[in-house]
Amino acid sequence: MSGELSLLQTTSCIAIASALFTFAIRQLSAGSAQLLQTPPPLPVPSSAEGQRYITKARKQRAAQLEWEQEKRRLLLSQDPFQLLDLPAELILAILSHCAQWPSTYAALVCTSARVQRFAFIGCLPRIPIHLISSQHVRSFNLFIRRPRKGIRVSSLIHHLWVTPLSSSDVQTVVALVRSCRGLRSLATNTYIVQESIELFDGAPGHSHCTDLTLLSTGSEGWDKLLSWPPAVTFLQQIRYLRLIGEEVSLPNHVVLPNLTHLSYGSTTIHGIIPDTSVGNPRLLRAGEQMLCDTQNYPTLKCVIATKSRSVGGLRISRMSQPKRKGRDNQSSTSSTRIRDKRNIWFVELPPDKTELEIWSDNAFSRGLWALC
Incomplete structure (x- = not known):
C-alpha cells in the first residue's frame, strides 16, 4: 500500500512539473513573438491623395521639359560666339x-x-623658333620675307635658335638674324654673332636681346668674338648667358656689366675634366672665380653648372656661396644682404634632356633661369 502511494506521488510531481515547463515555454514564445513582430504598415493614402501627388509630379516634369526646350530654342536662335x-x-x-x-x-x-x-x-x-636644318633655314627665310600688308613678321620673332649645318646656309642665317631686330633670346655660335651684330649710332641693332646661348665656345671662338667691337658692345648688354659645347671656355678679360646669370654645361671646362665626386668641385671652380670677380662682372649673382645624368631625373643642388673679392669683410648690412643673394647651383639633367629643350624652357620662363 505504501509503495502504491509513493508511485502516485511521483507521478503527480512529474505531471505538475511538465505543466509548469509547458506554461513557461509558451510565455517565452509569446514574448519573443511580440519583440520580433514587424511594425505596423504605414497608412495607405486614400485614392484622392495619391492622385493629387501623381498630378503634381507630372506638372513638375512637364515644366522641367518646357524649360529645357526653351533654353535650347534660345541657344539656337542666338548667333555663335564671335x-x-x-x-x-x-x-x-x-x-x-x-x-x-x-x-x-x-x-x-x-x-x-x-x-x-x-x-x-x-x-x-x-614661340621659340628652331632652325636646325637647311630646310628649316630656307623655309623660315621665305616665311619672314613674304610681304604682308600692315605687318612685319621679322620684328615679331623674339626667340631664335639657329645652328647652320651647311656652309651654304651661313650667309642666309646671318641675314635672318640681322633682320630679326626684336630678338629677346638668341642661341647660335660665335661666328653668327660676330657677323650678325651691327651698330647703329653706337648701339647694337638687337638692343632688346638680353639672353644669349653660345654653342661651341672654345677659347679661339672667344678671341675672334671679342676682337669685333660690335660684338663686345652686344655682350655688354647681355643679362643671361649660357655656354655649351664639347669644350667651354669662360670669358676672361672682358667686362660684362649687366650679366646677372651665367650657366655652362660641358664635359670639359678650361681643359679640366670634371671628376665624379659629389658636387663636382672642379666643374664649379671656374664659375666661382667669375662670381668672385666684381670688377668684370659686378652684377653677376647666379652661376649654374649643368651636367647630364646617366640615369634618373632632374636634381638641383645649391652650393656654398663664395666670398667676393675686393669687398671689405666689415661691409654694411645692405652690402652683406646683396652678397648673400649670390649663389652657385649644380644642376644634373635627365639623360634625355637636350640643350634645345633647355633653351625652349627658358623662352617659356620655366627653364634654368626660373628654377635657380
Whole structure:
C-alpha cells in the first residue's frame, strides 16, 4: 500500500512539473513573438491623395521639359560666339596662350587673313623658333620675307635658335638674324654673332636681346668674338648667358656689366675634366672665380653648372656661396644682404634632356633661369 502511494506521488510531481515547463515555454514564445513582430504598415493614402501627388509630379516634369526646350530654342536662335567681335587687346591675350601648342597655332593661321594676323602678333613673340636644318633655314627665310600688308613678321620673332649645318646656309642665317631686330633670346655660335651684330649710332641693332646661348665656345671662338667691337658692345648688354659645347671656355678679360646669370654645361671646362665626386668641385671652380670677380662682372649673382645624368631625373643642388673679392669683410648690412643673394647651383639633367629643350624652357620662363 505504501509503495502504491509513493508511485502516485511521483507521478503527480512529474505531471505538475511538465505543466509548469509547458506554461513557461509558451510565455517565452509569446514574448519573443511580440519583440520580433514587424511594425505596423504605414497608412495607405486614400485614392484622392495619391492622385493629387501623381498630378503634381507630372506638372513638375512637364515644366522641367518646357524649360529645357526653351533654353535650347534660345541657344539656337542666338548667333555663335564671335572671337573677332572682342576688342583687339583681348583677342591677342586669348591667342597668346596658343603659343605652346604648334598644332593650334597652325590651325589659327589657316582660318582667315584677319585671324592669321592676330595669331602672328599674339603667338610669334612667344614661340621659340628652331632652325636646325637647311630646310628649316630656307623655309623660315621665305616665311619672314613674304610681304604682308600692315605687318612685319621679322620684328615679331623674339626667340631664335639657329645652328647652320651647311656652309651654304651661313650667309642666309646671318641675314635672318640681322633682320630679326626684336630678338629677346638668341642661341647660335660665335661666328653668327660676330657677323650678325651691327651698330647703329653706337648701339647694337638687337638692343632688346638680353639672353644669349653660345654653342661651341672654345677659347679661339672667344678671341675672334671679342676682337669685333660690335660684338663686345652686344655682350655688354647681355643679362643671361649660357655656354655649351664639347669644350667651354669662360670669358676672361672682358667686362660684362649687366650679366646677372651665367650657366655652362660641358664635359670639359678650361681643359679640366670634371671628376665624379659629389658636387663636382672642379666643374664649379671656374664659375666661382667669375662670381668672385666684381670688377668684370659686378652684377653677376647666379652661376649654374649643368651636367647630364646617366640615369634618373632632374636634381638641383645649391652650393656654398663664395666670398667676393675686393669687398671689405666689415661691409654694411645692405652690402652683406646683396652678397648673400649670390649663389652657385649644380644642376644634373635627365639623360634625355637636350640643350634645345633647355633653351625652349627658358623662352617659356620655366627653364634654368626660373628654377635657380
